[in-house]
Amino acid sequence: MSEQNYTFFWTGKAKEEHCIHGVGFATTNKLLREHVVGTPVSISEIIMILKINCADTPVHLISIYAPTLPSEDHVEDEFYDCLNEIPSRIPASDHLLVLGDVNARVGANHTAWPDIIGHFGTGKINENCQRTLELCIANTWFKQKMCHCVS
Known part of the structure; x- marks a missing residue:
């Protein structure tokens, strides 16, 4: 459009x-x-x-x-399989x-994943955390307003 x-x-x-x-x-x-x-x-x-x-x-x-x-x-598996395959298509x-x-909460344990999780994560991890961290997708490198954080 x-x-x-x-x-x-x-x-x-x-x-x-x-x-x-x-x-x-x-x-x-x-x-x-x-x-x-x-x-x-x-x-x-x-x-x-x-x-x-x-x-x-x-x-x-x-x-x-x-x-x-x-x-x-099977829906989650299909999504992550597809997402994991994309980098092989890109030079x-x-x-x-x-x-x-x-849809993942990575928590605040910066020491467990120091190269991926920043210092401003909050709360506890959820079930999608492991797959998300394996893809190195985490929005914890930048401080957020507390009203935007979920514990």
Whole structure:
């Protein structure tokens, strides 16, 4: 969908299905014209990739919405298997950024994963933590307002 200054790309379930999740990108039309390579690739209704040419190297943005804790095991397995396979498709010289909601709480134990968890995690880990940490996805490197932290 294009607007005057922005273009929106999204993926999700079909209109006739119960829509409980989806992912997407909103880009300025200038960025789209000058730096976006092709159109975003929809891997599934909860994983989408956008490639941007930057000055020194391409950047692949992966937008995700991970299954929530009540999801069935096979749904979580499919998601993580697919997500783990994506880096093999991307040249090692390119950059890769994963953005989105990973539905995991990594807790505050910085010493257990010192290269991954920052000093500002809160609460206790949940079931999705191990897989999330193995993918090195953690938003604990930057201090958050306490109203945005979940214990």
